[in-house]
Amino acid sequence: MHPLARRRCLAHLTDCVGYLGIAAAMVPAGVLVATRTDLGASPMYSYLVSTVPPLLVTALAARAESGPRRATWGKRRQGLVVTGTDGQPLGPGAALMRNAAKILVPWQLGHVCAISAAWGGFGTGDPLAYGASLAVYALIGTYAWLNLRGEGQGIHDRLVGARVAAAIPAQA
Numbered sequence: 001m002h003p004l005a006r007r008r009c010l011a012h013l014t015d016c017v018g019y020l021g022i023a024a025a026m027v028p029a030g031v032l033v034a035t036r037t038d039l040g041a042s043p044m045y046s047y048l049v050s051t052v053p054p055l056l057v058t059a060l061a062a063r064a065e066s067g068p069r070r071a072t073w074g075k076r077r078q079g080l081v082v083t084g085t086d087g088q089p090l091g092p093g094a095a096l097m098r099n100a101a102k103i104l105v106p107w108q109l110g111h112v113c114a115i116s117a118a119w120g121g122f123g124t125g126d127p128l129a130y131g132a133s134l135a136v137y138a139l140i141g142t143y144a145w146l147n148l149r150g151e152g153q154g155i156h157d158r159l160v161g162a163r164v165a166a167a168i169p170a171q172a
Contacts, residue, residue, distance in 0.1 A: 002152030007078040008164055009147075014074030015061070019103075023053040043119045050111040058096070058104040066095035071167070081167040084160075094160040102156035106143070109136035 070081040112132040121129030
């Protein structure tokens with residue numbers, strides 16, 4: 001197992017708690033729109049509105065990783081930083097692309113699965129429902145394998161030439 005795998009997993013789980021808070025904060029607005037307008041009667045509306053939390057979180061994470069601390073809140077708690085493979089700070093564009101691959105794509109694939117299921121996609125044999133399900137689980141498995149093994153670089157790291165490094169020693 002990669003030496004930073006545990007710390008990276010804990011950092012990601014810590015970040016996910018914050019991401020969940022952002023998504024939960026949007027629920028009241030979604031309920032109002034769904035109950036007070038005709039927009040909630042369309043799966044397309046659901047697909048579109050479901051992109052808001054992952055887009056917001058992706059932008060926040062990219063800003064944190066390309067900023068002076070070079071880390072999200074969870075990575076800072078675990079003493080980790082994100083750099084280029086050359087050790088230099090990650091630029092805003094690379095950080096955005098890294099986090100889009102890490103956060104936006106799998107999260108939105110999960111939304112597509114859930115929305116397809118809610119609208120009966122699995123019961124009707126909708127290729128989108130089945131395709132998104134296969135893609136999201138394959139992606140999550142690949143991310144887990146690459147982050148835990150070998151060099152500890154996930155697809156999102158390899159995509160932009162990034163790595164997660166220890167900023168400070170692990171705290172007991």
